[in-house]
Amino acid sequence: MNTDEVLGVFREAGAVLEGHFILTSGLRSPVFLQKARVFMHADKTERLCKALAEKIRAAVSGRIDYVVGPAIGGLIPAYETSRHLGVPAIWVEREGGEFRLRRFEIARGSRVVIVEDIVTTGLSIRETIDCLRALGAEVVAAACIIDRSAGKTDVGVPLIALAEYEVPAYPADRLPPELAAIPPVKPGSRNI
Numbered sequence: 001m002n003t004d005e006v007l008g009v010f011r012e013a014g015a016v017l018e019g020h021f022i023l024t025s026g027l028r029s030p031v032f033l034q035k036a037r038v039f040m041h042a043d044k045t046e047r048l049c050k051a052l053a054e055k056i057r058a059a060v061s062g063r064i065d066y067v068v069g070p071a072i073g074g075l076i077p078a079y080e081t082s083r084h085l086g087v088p089a090i091w092v093e094r095e096g097g098e099f100r101l102r103r104f105e106i107a108r109g110s111r112v113v114i115v116e117d118i119v120t121t122g123l124s125i126r127e128t129i130d131c132l133r134a135l136g137a138e139v140v141a142a143a144c145i146i147d148r149s150a151g152k153t154d155v156g157v158p159l160i161a162l163a164e165y166e167v168p169a170y171p172a173d174r175l176p177p178e179l180a181a182i183p184p185v186k187p188g189s190r191n192i
């Protein structure tokens with residue numbers, strides 16, 4: 001799938017929101033990709049994640065033991081992508097604000113691929129990598145449906161994006177006036 005097709009799926013699902021959004025990194029943006037409105041549709045999710053699984057297979061040589069999804073946004077795409085890769089899906093979730101693998105045990109040396117929904121700064125992927133490496137896992141790659149940094153983010157492992165879509169994001173103290181005029185909302189689950 002190319003970027004236009006991926007964005008077409010998001011638009012069709014009403015998942016491209018406009019307003020004033022507080023992102024998980026604290027940055028502010030006039031656009032928010034509400035992936036949940038895509039993932040509520042199994043057919044759309046299957047199409048995206050099958051294509052992402054094919055990109056992962058082409059990019060990663062050697063075995064993949066687990067796909068790991070960072071909750072909440074990564075849960076559904078990680079599960080669906082793992083189905084196409086034929087490997088189990090597990091997830092990290094926040095405990096006291098930090099990602100933990102609370103429900104699973106993995107052997108040291110496990111080769112894992114992280115599957116995220118959206119990447120903006122890569123912060124959430126880097127936190128997931130820290131958690132997995134502390135458990136002795138080898139993070140062979142990270143993947144996402146849409147990379148809002150359009151390839152500029154460095155997460156320290158290869159990042160495989162189904163689509164790259166550059167969207168403006170601003171520090172809170174450097175908002176353009178048209179954005180400052182709109183009351184902000186924070187759709188994500190960090191800190192709630």
Ligand SMILES: O=P(O)(O)OC[C@H]1O[C@H](OP(=O)(O)OP(=O)(O)O)[C@H](O)[C@@H]1O
Binds near residue numbers: 073120122124190
């Ligand atoms: O690359 P980053 O700057 O980290 O931004 C992307 C992250 O933001 C969202 O998660 P969020 O913490 O908002 O919560 P969610 O997973 O519940 O949507 C999204 O699911 C990614 O995990």
Ligand SMILES: O=C(O)c1cc(=O)[nH]c(=O)[nH]1
Binds near residue numbers: 031118119120148188
């Ligand atoms: O950076 C984020 O927090 C973010 C951006 C976006 O478009 N969608 C999302 O779920 N999170």
Ligand SMILES: [Mg+2]
Binds near residue numbers: 071073074124
């Ligand atoms: Mg998330």
